[in-house]
Amino acid sequence: MRTLFAGLHQFHKEVYEKQRNLFEKLSSGQKPVALFIGCSDSRVVPDLIMMTNPGELFILRNAGNIVPPFGASTGGEAATIEFAVSALNVSDIIVCGHSQCGAIKALLNPASTEKLPMVRQWLLHAETTRRIMEENYPALSPADRYEVAIQEHVLVQLENLQTHPAVAVKLQRNQIALHGWIYQLETGQVHAFSPNTGVFEPLMGDKSMDSAALAQPVTSNVLNSATGSTPQNPPA
Amino acid sequence: MRTLFAGLHQFHKEVYEKQRNLFEKLSSGQKPVALFIGCSDSRVVPDLIMMTNPGELFILRNAGNIVPPFGASTGGEAATIEFAVSALNVSDIIVCGHSQCGAIKALLNPASTEKLPMVRQWLLHAETTRRIMEENYPALSPADRYEVAIQEHVLVQLENLQTHPAVAVKLQRNQIALHGWIYQLETGQVHAFSPNTGVFEPLMGDKSMDSAALAQPVTSNVLNSATGSTPQNPPA
Amino acid sequence: MRTLFAGLHQFHKEVYEKQRNLFEKLSSGQKPVALFIGCSDSRVVPDLIMMTNPGELFILRNAGNIVPPFGASTGGEAATIEFAVSALNVSDIIVCGHSQCGAIKALLNPASTEKLPMVRQWLLHAETTRRIMEENYPALSPADRYEVAIQEHVLVQLENLQTHPAVAVKLQRNQIALHGWIYQLETGQVHAFSPNTGVFEPLMGDKSMDSAALAQPVTSNVLNSATGSTPQNPPA
Amino acid sequence: MRTLFAGLHQFHKEVYEKQRNLFEKLSSGQKPVALFIGCSDSRVVPDLIMMTNPGELFILRNAGNIVPPFGASTGGEAATIEFAVSALNVSDIIVCGHSQCGAIKALLNPASTEKLPMVRQWLLHAETTRRIMEENYPALSPADRYEVAIQEHVLVQLENLQTHPAVAVKLQRNQIALHGWIYQLETGQVHAFSPNTGVFEPLMGDKSMDSAALAQPVTSNVLNSATGSTPQNPPA
Amino acid sequence: MRTLFAGLHQFHKEVYEKQRNLFEKLSSGQKPVALFIGCSDSRVVPDLIMMTNPGELFILRNAGNIVPPFGASTGGEAATIEFAVSALNVSDIIVCGHSQCGAIKALLNPASTEKLPMVRQWLLHAETTRRIMEENYPALSPADRYEVAIQEHVLVQLENLQTHPAVAVKLQRNQIALHGWIYQLETGQVHAFSPNTGVFEPLMGDKSMDSAALAQPVTSNVLNSATGSTPQNPPA
Amino acid sequence: MRTLFAGLHQFHKEVYEKQRNLFEKLSSGQKPVALFIGCSDSRVVPDLIMMTNPGELFILRNAGNIVPPFGASTGGEAATIEFAVSALNVSDIIVCGHSQCGAIKALLNPASTEKLPMVRQWLLHAETTRRIMEENYPALSPADRYEVAIQEHVLVQLENLQTHPAVAVKLQRNQIALHGWIYQLETGQVHAFSPNTGVFEPLMGDKSMDSAALAQPVTSNVLNSATGSTPQNPPA
Numbered sequence A, B, C, D, E, F: 001m002r003t004l005f006a007g008l009h010q011f012h013k014e015v016y017e018k019q020r021n022l023f024e025k026l027s028s029g030q031k032p033v034a035l036f037i038g039c040s041d042s043r044v045v046p047d048l049i050m051m052t053n054p055g056e057l058f059i060l061r062n063a064g065n066i067v068p069p070f071g072a073s074t075g076g077e078a079a080t081i082e083f084a085v086s087a088l089n090v091s092d093i094i095v096c097g098h099s100q101c102g103a104i105k106a107l108l109n110p111a112s113t114e115k116l117p118m119v120r121q122w123l124l125h126a127e128t129t130r131r132i133m134e135e136n137y138p139a140l141s142p143a144d145r146y147e148v149a150i151q152e153h154v155l156v157q158l159e160n161l162q163t164h165p166a167v168a169v170k171l172q173r174n175q176i177a178l179h180g181w182i183y184q185l186e187t188g189q190v191h192a193f194s195p196n197t198g199v200f201e202p203l204m205g206d207k208s209m210d211s212a213a214l215a216q217p218v219t220s221n222v223l224n225s226a227t228g229s230t231p232q233n234p235p236a
């Protein structure tokens, strides 16, 4: 904790003083451009990854960047989404998974949560991801399985987002766009789901995706070729 | 969104490249020192305020930095706390409120959430804060009322935290410490609740609070003199 | 009730005797082709509308043909869907609304359910429909409002269906198709939502829709021109 | 699905045209005589079994014809019952089980639902049936056990029905009657529970039960001799 | 509290010493004969009213002696009932209301609970009682209304009790009997519901009710003449 | 039951007649001094242990004297607490465990509740107690384990009590005091938790604890030396 106290001091002396104007202006109100939904993982720092200033990203973080469908949870997720969309009028929602996610690892290895009953209960909201992996990707290697699960999981949360009234209403008016991202811890890169190609593609400054395209509904059932893996149909 | 894409690019080119060693090391696992529970507000950037590096803070963020008591919610809060405490063994939990918090404002003005049903439902988990303000501080000015509510709210969440088994077990062994903070948007300062004085005091680098003291249970019923306001007893 | 007893007798004497072979064969097991989700309304008789024989339609009926999102209800809806899809392997799911639906009428006139607390609570699962009408169609006449609400409601349930793991898994494998229908009490006609045109179109024997096309995900945010009405954007 | 489209066409051309008067009259409002609560099973077609016309039966169908007690579920069951009884004023409620019911089979064989988590959760509402079979009929053959369970299950649902305020209020005024039926897939016959004899008896046109008698409360604890089986008392 | 401490002392010195044998015997296990479900009201002392010794009555007390139907609550009621019936094998369950009950008063005067949100929520489990009074006894004087409500409420809880599997199973085997009582604070008398006469009758030592008769199911829809009041049928 | 009827008679003839004045006075309203939260166990008779008269103790009893945290249960506990504190203005709340408690025994031996599903579900609200025993007292003998669990359990409920708004508000104003007691079936003695010494001490008439001291918040994380046992820290 001593380090944290030192950091607070350094922040106040260096960062705050330099940007005093920004901070004072922000104290009269926030006007974020996007709602960022990410994992609680300490290695995923949204405002660092996007080099955003305070005031730009409204942020919801929980273990596993899970968005329970509307009505499925009494936790803070629905309220945070509603507040961002209906009260703050953000124009974009980003669901951002990440490589090496502990929550997805736990989801794929249920035995690992035997002593973590609340985690186990929370992961029931990710049952769709679990079942997609079990039924549609039965033959993947453990490494591929982990990687594909992280991708599918992001797409499932985008589906779930669309059941929230605040989101559904604005999607219909084309006033909000949904984005599915994955942050690669190892390389610092972000891949975004492209509804056109049906796969996650690197987001590059010089070749940036057209955000307009992302206004289309993102659906998880076209991922067939994600990461080069085709879902294997079990006999009907 | 274009700004965000540019930021991603800049991060990858500048930040990631400079700290490639750190990022590569982190990709093998996280070992955060603290669980930070803060508001989704875009102006509250935990890793900036504390000048922490990726990998240092495990972060739970929702609208209003609310911690429902154990069993009271099926959302991600309990699982995120359990994962941080029981799986990652963080040694400190910080509940950090902030000035100008929209959730607390909504809590004090219920009429403002008439069109925000999920926010309204979520704020039921902050009923204790609401009722403390209504019954114990009936005569404050609106500004003082707002400020005191933000403080009391942090202390109530610390109470709620102690009902979570993962936390209770380690508190008893003195293996975890709870901290109540408030970040002042206007000044960039952080005030921490001191169980010794019963008030929130500025955290200064040169006069930092003894974290050992914070290992004591933090209880909200000694706040009588917080911000110079004394709770007024209504006739019994 | 005397009429009902007479009907039972008539059924046994006339219908059962004529189709004894069918009934005896069915008693060894069912193999329905579709799950039909319709309203409890006495005027909507699925097996009559489609002229289906016993054994062809697995049927879920409740007030308002509502499909709560996955995890949002502890009622029979999720189990009935799971049983039809995962145990009986139906290849199609039809969500069928109908004109003059009392549940939709109640949804648009909340005051009418003041003495019907369970109906009121149940309609919270149709909040998305309610809010779409309130925000995206503020200027419709009552009659148009009723008609559009019935349509939007069907599309919202199709969205909700996709959050159920059993459905999501098979949608991804293209092993199930979702259909949005509306039965017109006045004319006996059925209109089906066409993802190609984005409107509900009459289902005609000679010009039947290509069911393959319906295997595409059906999304409610392209309905802009449904029934000739365009959602009016309120100022952002 | 092609068959279904053809059926729609045939219905519209043949059935609707012949009964145009009935359909047009119904479009101005429904006045059903009974609420029928039956299984989603495709082989149980209420309006066929009773030879009823559109407009006569308000129908609730879910897997297993389960009626959770009042307050025990947030699904559509309570609302559908309330709407039928309090808004439409039906005078009779029929709970109709059937032979070869897959839900009851699953209830008696819990291992069969290991991959059907929602079905398993739903069947918790049938725990009373399960436990009656386990404790009061420990020595039945599998076939008898299946048959008796279907009967006991109907009676338990009648008990549960009486906890719904809308039903309880009218039962006390003798304005509603409850009926427990079982439809035999193999023979096309319906057996109704007789509170006088305590067993299910065939409903025959020429020897029809007195519906007045059925206005008495139906209780499941007098079934001792149902199907010739006596519950075996384990030592107290 | 000083009085309470003195009482503890007196108990230990006088009562315990005199009955040391009983207390020591009880410390090896309890074998209560009945489960008593009563109100938390300080004036209702079960073991005093029945002059029972420690070890004779297993007691569940909450505000309003409410028994939510099976599955309707996650509170202690269902577990306490299950433990008494299935683990301790009590042979009788008494639901005991009382005159001047504050919970029933609150139920009949909803405005009085505006500042008591948890009481208000809890009373939703007594909705059947409330609605019976509203619909079936619209013309009673306030005093009669209060008295009849207390009676009807006891009968509704007996109905609810029968939905609990532990109870239903033993009722069917005639191994448990249910009793509906009302304790009159003013006179110290207990009235018990008689299924034979359909009214509450005084329980007298010399004219005691046959407990065997009470083994019959107690149903609330025969109360028509309770306290001389007949439910008034509103026009259907 | 015959004994119970005789007791009723004896009560009315002897007890009521002697204290007619008290009973008649009480019938106009109750003014209890304390809320007593105890186990349903038949051997724990609050009004006998404290030698209190009718009207002195408002009593909540359930299996295991469990107080779920605020919001964690829809049962009667929260309402009963709210009514006692906010409507009746009790000045003290006693949570009283007892030796030989069957609920604690079941908590420590989960296998014993396999056939008691509702008990098992209810004990989830005592998960903190269970986990404290598992993690912090791994090496106790079964007898010590049982004894310490009963103590820790009382302290956990005191923590949970403080999350209830009605309690939290008055604790802050020093208008209510919380007490943790354990009744020893074997000796008839009561031990009370002393926040000063951190252990349970016998409550003696001549050496009674200062109730003022008990107004301090009672926290379970200072119990380290309770009953001479020190929690063993597992390696972090």
Ligand SMILES: [Zn+2]
Binding pocket: A039, A040, A041, A063, A064, A065, A098, A100, A101, A102, A103, A104
């Ligand atoms: Zn993660």
Ligand SMILES: [Zn+2]
Binding pocket: B039, B040, B041, B063, B064, B065, B098, B100, B101, B102, B103, B104
């Ligand atoms: Zn905030």
Ligand SMILES: [Zn+2]
Binding pocket: C039, C040, C041, C063, C064, C065, C098, C100, C101, C102, C103, C104
């Ligand atoms: Zn309808």
Ligand SMILES: [Zn+2]
Binding pocket: D039, D040, D041, D063, D064, D065, D098, D100, D101, D102, D103, D104
């Ligand atoms: Zn069935």
Ligand SMILES: [Zn+2]
Binding pocket: E039, E040, E041, E063, E064, E065, E098, E100, E101, E102, E103, E104
């Ligand atoms: Zn009472």
Ligand SMILES: [Zn+2]
Binding pocket: F039, F040, F041, F063, F064, F065, F098, F100, F101, F102, F103, F104
């Ligand atoms: Zn006990």
